[in-house]
Amino acid sequence: MNNNKNIFSWLIKASLMLFIITFFTFTWSLDVEASVNKINLNYTIMPYDYAMSRLKNITGNWYDSKGNLVLTINNGYINGCKVMAYLSAGDAGGYRIKEENGYRDIGLVIDHNNYKKFLYLDERIVLRPTKYPQYVESINGMYLGMSMDDLLEKYGEPDRKEKKGKAFPSEWWIYNGAFSVFFVGDMASTIVLPYGSTFTFDKCGLSARDMEKSFRKHYKESANYGAVKIDEGEYIEFKKGTVELTVYN
Structure with missing residues (x-):
C-alpha cells in the first residue's frame, strides 16, 4: 500500500515538474516571438555554440555615421551583456542577450556584399567597424560611407x-x-x-x-x-x- 502511495506521489511531482518546464519554455518562446516578429515571422532559435560562431564575424567596435561608438562585441558579449542564443530568420536575424534586468532580443545583420561590413542594428541603424569612413576613391568630395x-x-x-x-x-x-x-x-x-x-x-x-x-x-x-x-x-x-x-x- 505504501509503495502505491509513493509511486502515486512521484507521478504527481513528475507531472508538476513537466508542467512547469513546459510553461516557462512556452512563455520564453512567446517573448522571443514578440521581439523577432519585427525581423521575420519565420525564425529559429539557435544554440549558444552557433551564436558564438556567428559573433566571430562581427567582433570588435561598431560606430554610427557620426563616429559614435554604439556596440562593442567581444568574447561572447555585446556591450558587456552575455549572448545567450542566435535568432535565425532567413536573411535577417539577431541575438538574445542577458541584461541586468532580464533578457533582450536585438536584430543584428551583417551585409556580406562588401568587406567593409555594414552592420544593421534592429533594422533601423547602420554601423561600420571604423570611427571614420575608410575609402580610396571619391567623386568631387563624395565618398562611400558618407553621411x-x-x-x-x-x-x-x-x-x-x-x-x-x-x-x-x-x-x-x-x-x-x-x-x-x-x-x-x-x-x-x-x-x-x-x-x-x-x-x-x-x-x-x-x-x-x-x-x-x-x-x-x-x-x-x-x-x-x-x-x-x-x-x-x-x-x-x-x-x-x-x-x-x-x-x-
Whole structure:
C-alpha cells in the first residue's frame, strides 16, 4: 500500500515538474516571438555554440555615421551583456542577450556584399567597424560611407528622394542631371554619375566622359568586363548611361 502511495506521489511531482518546464519554455518562446516578429515571422532559435560562431564575424567596435561608438562585441558579449542564443530568420536575424534586468532580443545583420561590413542594428541603424569612413576613391568630395548630413552640407537638398526597401530603411537622393547617391540607413553605399557628367573621380582624375577602358587601365584591371576593383569593398560599375562608385560587386 505504501509503495502505491509513493509511486502515486512521484507521478504527481513528475507531472508538476513537466508542467512547469513546459510553461516557462512556452512563455520564453512567446517573448522571443514578440521581439523577432519585427525581423521575420519565420525564425529559429539557435544554440549558444552557433551564436558564438556567428559573433566571430562581427567582433570588435561598431560606430554610427557620426563616429559614435554604439556596440562593442567581444568574447561572447555585446556591450558587456552575455549572448545567450542566435535568432535565425532567413536573411535577417539577431541575438538574445542577458541584461541586468532580464533578457533582450536585438536584430543584428551583417551585409556580406562588401568587406567593409555594414552592420544593421534592429533594422533601423547602420554601423561600420571604423570611427571614420575608410575609402580610396571619391567623386568631387563624395565618398562611400558618407553621411546624409555631410552630403547636405556639401550639396544641399536633393531635387527628390525615393525610399527603397521595407525591411531596412534605404533611400535614393537624386540631384537632377548631376548625380545621385544611394543611402543604406545613413551611409552612402553607391554614388552614380550619368555619362557626360563633368564630375571627376578625385584620385584617378577620370570622369564619366572618359571611356571604360581608361578606368581599367588606370586601376590595372585586366578583365574587359564587369566591375573595376579599386580596393576591397570599393568598385566602379559601368551600366547603361551611368558610371557608379559602389561597395557592391
